Amino acid sequence: MAIIIDADKCGHIQNCPGEGLCIKLCETGALTDVDGDVAVDDSKCDECDLCIQNCPNQAISKQ
Amino acid sequence: MSLVKREGIENRELIHNNDKCVGCGICADICPTESLRLGPIVPIARGLLKMDYISCNANNCVLCGLCASACPFDALSLEIDGEVISNIGSYPVWHNGAEINDEDCLYCENCVEACPRDSIFFKRELPDRNDLLVGTISVNEDDCIYCKVCSELCPAEAITISSNNEFGIPDTIEINEDKCVYCQVCKRACPQNAIKAVCSTCMHQEEIEKPKITGTIFIEQNCVNCGWCESVCPADAVKVNKPFVGEVLRDPELVCKGETCHACQDVCPCNAIEIIDNESSIDPSHCVLCGACAKACPQHLLTVKRDSMKLDNIQSPSWKSILGKLVE
Numbered sequence: 001m002a003i004i005i006d007a008d009k010c011g012h013i014q015n016c017p018g019e020g021l022c023i024k025l026c027e028t029g030a031l032t033d034v035d036g037d038v039a040v041d042d043s044k045c046d047e048c049d050l051c052i053q054n055c056p057n058q059a060i061s062k063q
Numbered sequence: 064m065s066l067v068k069r070e071g072i073e074n075r076e077l078i079h080n081n082d083k084c085v086g087c088g089i090c091a092d093i094c095p096t097e098s099l100r101l102g103p104i105v106p107i108a109r110g111l112l113k114m115d116y117i118s119c120n121a122n123n124c125v126l127c128g129l130c131a132s133a134c135p136f137d138a139l140s141l142e143i144d145g146e147v148i149s150n151i152g153s154y155p156v157w158h159n160g161a162e163i164n165d166e167d168c169l170y171c172e173n174c175v176e177a178c179p180r181d182s183i184f185f186k187r188e189l190p191d192r193n194d195l196l197v198g199t200i201s202v203n204e205d206d207c208i209y210c211k212v213c214s215e216l217c218p219a220e221a222i223t224i225s226s227n228n229e230f231g232i233p234d235t236i237e238i239n240e241d242k243c244v245y246c247q248v249c250k251r252a253c254p255q256n257a258i259k260a261v262c263s264t265c266m267h268q269e270e271i272e273k274p275k276i277t278g279t280i281f282i283e284q285n286c287v288n289c290g291w292c293e294s295v296c297p298a299d300a301v302k303v304n305k306p307f308v309g310e311v312l313r314d315p316e317l318v319c320k321g322e323t324c325h326a327c328q329d330v331c332p333c334n335a336i337e338i339i340d341n342e343s344s345i346d347p348s349h350c351v352l353c354g355a356c357a358k359a360c361p362q363h364l365l366t367v368k369r370d371s372m373k374l375d376n377i378q379s380p381s382w383k384s385i386l387g388k389l390v391e
Contacts (some may be wrong), residue, residue: 016155020101024111028323048324054103 001048001062004028005043009059012036022051022060067126075126076142079117084138086116087353089128093385098123099130100278105359108330128154132374133386135159135306135353136287141299155386156375159288159306161273167300170278174292174301179334182286187278195271197252198245198262202236206257208231213249213258222249289333307352307390309369311345317364319343327356327365332348 013020013036023031023040031045052060061063068076072221086108088101094205098120106112115348117139128141128148131153141148150152163174163183182192221242225235236248264271282292293301314318322342328336328343335349336356343364357365369390377383 013244018106021103021111024101025106025109046320046323048320048323048326050105050326053361054106056103 002042003051004061004063005038005040006059006061007037009057010038010055011057013015013038017047017056018054025050025054064115064174067121067124069126072144074144074161075244077119077128077131077143078140079115079119080138081115081117083136084116085136085353085355086330086358087136087332087355088132089135089389090117090139093129093133093388094124094383095127095129096125097122098125101358104330105356108359114192127346127384129352129385132377132382133389135372135374137284137352139366142367150241152376153378155374155377155382157306158375159304161282161286161288161290161301161303162280162290163292164302165278165280167298168278168280169298169300170276170280171297172293173297174280176287177291177295180285180287180296180332182282182283183292184283185278185280187276187280189276190274192244194274196244196262196264197267197271198243198260198264200240200243200245200249200258200260202238203257203259204236206253206255207253208257209236210254212252212254216248216252216276218246218248219244220228250335285352285354287332289335289351291334291349293386294348304373305351306373307369308371309352309357309367309390310347311350311352311369312366313343314364314366317362319364320362320367324361326359327362330359 013033020033023033028044028046029039032039066077066079086104091099091101100118102114102116102118103112104116107114107116126141131139131141131148135157143151151154172185175183175185196306209224211224214224219242221239223237224233226233227235233266245260247260247262250258250260288303288305290303290305293303319342320340325338328338333349333351335346352367352368353371358369372390374386377386
């Protein structure tokens, strides 16, 4: 399973109501801020789904 | 914070107290008009978002008071003409609570350390140390050379050596008898034998009265009745009455993400959840079955099963059916 971020829903981190909440919630370092957008490193993801559950834009899903 | 206020034949106001709120969402689940919404409890509990746990769509709310009656933590209250509904005879009343009997309390402070909500007001009066000791101490200033050996060794920090001359050279010694415990370390160490000290505490043991430690202790309003105070109290001075009886069930088919998630642990108002061997572990003796953990878990591992509750005086059949869902 891989984490998918819908770029249209996400916008950029500067527009996020949670100011990049998914990055702050992720404790495995799988989500990072790369040039103002959220980047996913699937190899670090533990699939805890905290980011999916708490994204204020509902932009995160799993495939 | 006032959520909704309307004036009419009756004046009604719904008030939310976020300090008492645990983010369990019982109110939002029970609201018949779906006016209450539970916020993102995990980021709020972690301090990543600064907002109240609950928000209310004031246009939808009919100020019925079901949410206030359902909240076991008194975080929501409906006032009708300035009176809280639980004080009006026809509305439901919770009978959970926690109480410290100050007659039995030993003022050890264990409960204060254990309380996950900092809900215990504690102040104790210690006896005067001099009432527990008998002795005398004095310095012969003619012999004292102000070497500070005594003041550096004194375990009670009762000796001060200072200077009263323009060169800053030590020329004064003072012993604070309120601090001195007549241990005589100073006397033994003094190279000049300038200190005279006698301890006669042992000789006067019979006469020294055993002091009673007194103080002020009570449980403040943001208590969630988790029972930590009761379980750590060595004097059985605390009685806690939890809002629900039941258990938290864990789906064995699903996988807990343990240390990388720990959402349940962060939202638990009772400090009842630990991650042990990378698995969430709930201590039932301190759980109040609020259900915040079940809502926080992204894997939906947990279900709260409540068998009974300390809510009574539910008079209307429709309220019985709605509030009854809390224990289904």
